Amino acid sequence: MSTATSLAQVAPANVPQPLYEFTDSPLLHRQQQQESNARSYPRRIPLALKRARGIYVEDVEGRQFIDCLAGAGTLALGHNHPVVVEAIQRVLADELPLHTLDLTTPVKDRFVQDLFGVLPEALRREAKVQFCGPTGTDAVEAALKLVRSATGRSTIITFQGAYHGMSQGALSLMGSLGPKQPLGALLGSGVQFMPYPYDYRCPFGLGGEAGVKANLHYLENLLLDPESGVPLPAAVILEVVQGEGGVIPADIEWLKGVRRITEQAGVALIVDEIQSGFARTGRMFAFEHAGILPDVVTLSKAIGGSLPLAVVVYRDWLDTWKPGAHAGTFRGNQMAMAAGSAVLDYLVEHRLADHAEAMGQRLRGHLTTLQKDYPQLGDIRGRGLMLGVELVDPDGARDAQGHPPAHRALAPRVQRECLKRGLILELGGRHGAVVRFLPPLIISGEQIDEVARRFADALVAAV
Numbered sequence: 003m004s005t006a007t008s009l010a011q012v013a014p015a016n017v018p019q020p021l022y023e024f025t026d027s028p029l030l031h032r033q034q035q036q037e038s039n040a041r042s043y044p045r046r047i048p049l050a051l052k053r054a055r056g057i058y059v060e061d062v063e064g065r066q067f068i069d070c071l072a073g074a075g076t077l078a079l080g081h082n083h084p085v086v087v088e089a090i091q092r093v094l095a096d097e098l099p100l101h102t103l104d105l106t107t108p109v110k111d112r113f114v115q116d117l118f119g120v121l122p123e124a125l126r127r128e129a130k131v132q133f134c135g136p137t138g139t140d141a142v143e144a145a146l147k148l149v150r151s152a153t154g155r156s157t158i159i160t161f162q163g164a165y166h167g168m169s170q171g172a173l174s175l176m177g178s179l180g181p182k183q184p185l186g187a188l189l190g191s192g193v194q195f196m197p198y199p200y201d202y203r204c205p206f207g208l209g210g211e212a213g214v215k216a217n218l219h220y221l222e223n224l225l226l227d228p229e230s231g232v233p234l235p236a237a238v239i240l241e242v243v244q245g246e247g248g249v250i251p252a253d254i255e256w257l258k259g260v261r262r263i264t265e266q267a268g269v270a271l272i273v274d275e276i277q278s279g280f281a282r283t284g285r286m287f288a289f290e291h292a293g294i295l296p297d298v299v300t301l302s303k304a305i306g307g308s309l310p311l312a313v314v315v316y317r318d319w320l321d322t323w324k325p326g327a328h329a330g331t332f333r334g335n336q337m338a339m340a341a342g343s344a345v346l347d348y349l350v351e352h353r354l355a356d357h358a359e360a361m362g363q364r365l366r367g368h369l370t371t372l373q374k375d376y377p378q379l380g381d382i383r384g385r386g387l388m389l390g391v392e393l394v395d396p397d398g399a400r401d402a403q404g405h406p407p408a409h410r411a412l413a414p415r416v417q418r419e420c421l422k423r424g425l426i427l428e429l430g431g432r433h434g435a436v437v438r439f440l441p442p443l444i445i446s447g448e449q450i451d452e453v454a455r456r457f458a459d460a461l462v463a464a465v
């Protein structure tokens with residue numbers, strides 16, 4: 003019996019877990035001593051992991067956890083899925099070149115065909131792909147350079163709450179000020195922030211259809227009024243569901259409106275699908291919910307089947323940059339491309355977009371039932387298996403829409419109680435008050451029920 007199989011067997015759903023207590027194990031102690039102060043996840047998820055399979059991970063002390071963080075949404079097929087493992091093993095067994103810069107290979111060629119095969123027809127017809135350095139951030143950097151070179155304009159419109167990565171260009175597009183303030187000037191005046199259609203905390207205090215209309219009117223005015231005071235940008239960049247910003251799904255009419263307005267103004271639309279892409283939201287790409295055609299799509303995370311890979315796909319009218327305009331050494335990871343092809347094939351063959359939609363509805367149903375007894379679950383939102391719950395203080399002062407304030411102290415308590423019950427969840431959003439569910443897309447209905455049961459137990463202990 004392989005170790006991976008035994009992990010799957012020892013961690014079945016519906017078996018009550020003992021409550022875990024967390025101590026300062028030698029590995030965690032050394033990590034704390036030796037790794038940089040910028041380390042992030044280990045602060046809230048103090049685990050040293052040893053094995054992983056499917057939705058489960060096991061730590062060095064033999065405790066099992068359901069992983070609803072899944073490499074920040076990377077592990078579409080969960081940990082060590084057999085098709086991914088086999089694809090990687092085949093690359094090694096056949097002595098394929100592991101590193102090829104951006105030279106082509108049969109593995110790369112197949113990956114591009116697989117990728118183009120899942121693009122919506124209208125985009126596929128005009129698509130070009132650029133392989134980037136192996137992080138989502140580098141795909142965003144490439145997208146920025148692409149639209150600036152092609153339009154001859156330099157500014158970018160981004161949105162409050164946005165997250166596009168951690169390099170200094172991508173960071174300048176970020177809504178959160180925390181990581182930016184210590185750095186001084188980034189792109190500075192080259193970036194214009196606009197309100198995102200955050201329905202529960204509408205920037206116009208309106209919400210619903212009225213909030214969306216006001217939002218679009220504001221954008222239209224900014225782009226089309228010759229005296230708006232804002233230069234016409236090279237592009238508008240957006241996430242269809244803001245992930246790190248608090249799992250905020252953009253309204254479908256808003257997405258259509260942004261596409262209409264940007265087209266009218268001759269401004270490129272960059273859709274960042276790094277987190278929402280590849281079936282997670284119930285469609286292969288989240289922008290497909292609105293039936294829009296972006297000019298540029300940034301892709302990473304799930305596309306490498308757990309290994310690092312990032313690309314930018316764009317319409318050929320933008321392909322005016324010069325040879326070498328976006329280079330980089332690590333753009334030819336063959337194992338990541340082979341694993342990525344395996345993931346894409348599996349997603350299509352097993353209709354995982356539909357499955358993500360159904361599992362998302364099932365989890366949402368559990369959370370909505372729980373909300374009836376726990377007013378601390380202020381807003382349950384997202385698409386497919388990209389779900390979040392904004393925790394609120396029901397006794398706090400209400401905002402313009404009548405909603406209680408975010409409960410910044412409760413969220414880490416809930417996260418900790420989940421961890422004690424063998425459930426890994428991450429926090430995000432304003433004040434870190436949004437509990438995020440990003441499980442592997444292969445999660446079963448019974449496993450969703452178990453996630454909900456552990457979350458409910460944790461909530462009871464935390465409130």
Ligand SMILES: Cc1ncc(COP(=O)(O)O)c(C=O)c1O
Nearest residue numbers: 137138139165166167274276277
């Ligand atoms: C929407 C979005 N864009 C870009 C990034 C940056 O990707 P990476 O962390 O791989 O650089 C992320 C990471 O979470 C993301 O969610």
